[in-house]
Amino acid sequence: MNIVFLDHATMGAVSLAPIEALGALTVYDNTANAQAIERCKKAEVIICNKVRMSKEVMDALPKLRLICIAATGMNNVDLEYAAAKNILVKNVANYSTASVAQVTFALLLPLMHNICYLDSFVKSGNYAHAAMFTHHGHAFFELSGKQLGIIGMGNIGKRVAGIAEAFGAQVAYYSTTGKNHSAAYPSLSLNELLQTSDVISIHAPLNDSTNNLIAYPQLQLMKPSAYLVNIGRGRIVNEPDLARALNENLIAGAALDVFVNEPIHTDNPLLHINNKEKLIMTPHIGWASVEARRRLVDKIAENIRTYASSR
Numbered sequence: 001m002n003i004v005f006l007d008h009a010t011m012g013a014v015s016l017a018p019i020e021a022l023g024a025l026t027v028y029d030n031t032a033n034a035q036a037i038e039r040c041k042k043a044e045v046i047i048c049n050k051v052r053m054s055k056e057v058m059d060a061l062p063k064l065r066l067i068c069i070a071a072t073g074m075n076n077v078d079l080e081y082a083a084a085k086n087i088l089v090k091n092v093a094n095y096s097t098a099s100v101a102q103v104t105f106a107l108l109l110p111l112m113h114n115i116c117y118l119d120s121f122v123k124s125g126n127y128a129h130a131a132m133f134t135h136h137g138h139a140f141f142e143l144s145g146k147q148l149g150i151i152g153m154g155n156i157g158k159r160v161a162g163i164a165e166a167f168g169a170q171v172a173y174y175s176t177t178g179k180n181h182s183a184a185y186p187s188l189s190l191n192e193l194l195q196t197s198d199v200i201s202i203h204a205p206l207n208d209s210t211n212n213l214i215a216y217p218q219l220q221l222m223k224p225s226a227y228l229v230n231i232g233r234g235r236i237v238n239e240p241d242l243a244r245a246l247n248e249n250l251i252a253g254a255a256l257d258v259f260v261n262e263p264i265h266t267d268n269p270l271l272h273i274n275n276k277e278k279l280i281m282t283p284h285i286g287w288a289s290v291e292a293r294r295r296l297v298d299k300i301a302e303n304i305r306t307y308a309s310s311r
Contacts, residue, residue: 001308002063003045006031010049011070014293018301019047022308037061045304053077058085066090066307068300073205090303094155095296099289100231101159103282104201107255108229111280112199114138141225144168149188149197151213152204152232153180160201161185172197176204176213194221199229206233216241222251231286234259243269246278255280 001023005016009029019025023045031039033052037060040046044063046053049070055078058064067077069091082089110116117138121127127135148164150157150173161171161182171185174193181187190213194200200222204210214228215238222228228251230237239260245251256270262284264271273279 001044001304002026002042003047003304004028004040004043005047005070006036006039006051007049007070011293011296012288014290014297016297018298019304022301022304040064045307047300048076050076053082053089055081058082058087065311066304068303070296070300072096088307090307092296092299092303095299096287096289096292097155097159099292100156100203100286101163102289103257103286104160104203104229104231105163107231107257107280107282108199108201108227109143111227111229111253111255112143113140114277116280117277142168143199146170146198147172147196148199148201149173149193150185151190151193151200151202151236152176152210153182153185153187154203157201157203158182160203169199176207176210190218191221194218195223197226198223199227202228202230202232202236204232204236206235210236212236212238214238214242216244219245219250224249225252227252228254229256230254231257234262240269243273247274253278253280255282257282257286258284 003019003023003025005025005027007030008027016025016027028039031051036051036057040061042063043061045066045068046064047068047070053067053076058081064087067082067087067089069077069089072091072093074089074091077089079089118135121135121137144167146169148169148171150161150171153173153175157173164171172188172193173182173185174188174190175181213236219241242254246254270279270281
């Protein structure tokens with residue numbers, strides 16, 4: 001098989017040996033959409049993450065039989081047209097559940113504990129000259145006994161719920177689709193979840209029902225002591241409204257791993273909030289543990305093997 005990976009750089013430094021064993025693999029770090037046809041003329045299998053597989057691309061590639069998406073989301077492929085052309089499209093689900101759940105708490109706990117400030121207090125030398133062994137400059141509260149509200153109770157939401165319980169938190173959730181539920185936790189309306197939770201953690205996909213789900217009116221419902229974590233998709237949270245809410249102290253803080261534009265634009269209001277200690281931001285790394293990326297490669301290879309065995 002001729003296999004072409006169009007945007008390997010999206011996966012970082014991870015071995016492609018399981019895929020290389022299945023055919024003649026050509027790898028490009030990055031591919032502009034306009035380059036896809038030229039680079040895939042001989043491809044029977046295309047692997048891509050962000051490169052668009054449009055009607056025009058598929059029509060220009062008569063040898064193409066399988067598109068492997070190096071991710072869970074499939075919005076970069078015209079799925080209806082691929083089906084009409086008898087081109088298989090395979091994504092990879094559940095490879096990053098443990099990674100995303102872990103990063104959720106890697107974001108939340110430093111935010112709740114003001115770790116960035118406390119670390120700076122020690123490293124600056126201020127602690128060396130302090131009169132007391134403990135510094136009470138910023139209070140923090142325990143997660144135990146607090147309500148952690150989850151938006152999106154899929155596999156990742158359920159994993160986050162289990163970790164939250166280990167901290168002694170009470171879990172409630174809002175299902176954005178009305179399909180993913182858990183009998184172990186109370187299901188609330190979005191407004192009730194926002195009003196009663198001490199932490200809101202977002203683990204939903206982006207679709208028509210979640211686009212701009214959390215805007216200024218929703219942020220107004222949250223407790224002034226509450227925290228918001230978004231590790232789902234950037235467009236679920238209205239970024240200018242969140243910046244306004246943080247500047248107005250409507251909520252205690254927020255942590256984000258996803259943004260409307262990735263990489264983030266320099267004029268994003270979140271980069272210019274008044275109190276930067278109220279916000280932690282990471283560059284869309286929740287999915288990307290070494291183990292998760294290895295699982296992703298293994299499952300792409302599995303998808304190719306399954307296709308090859310049936311052709």
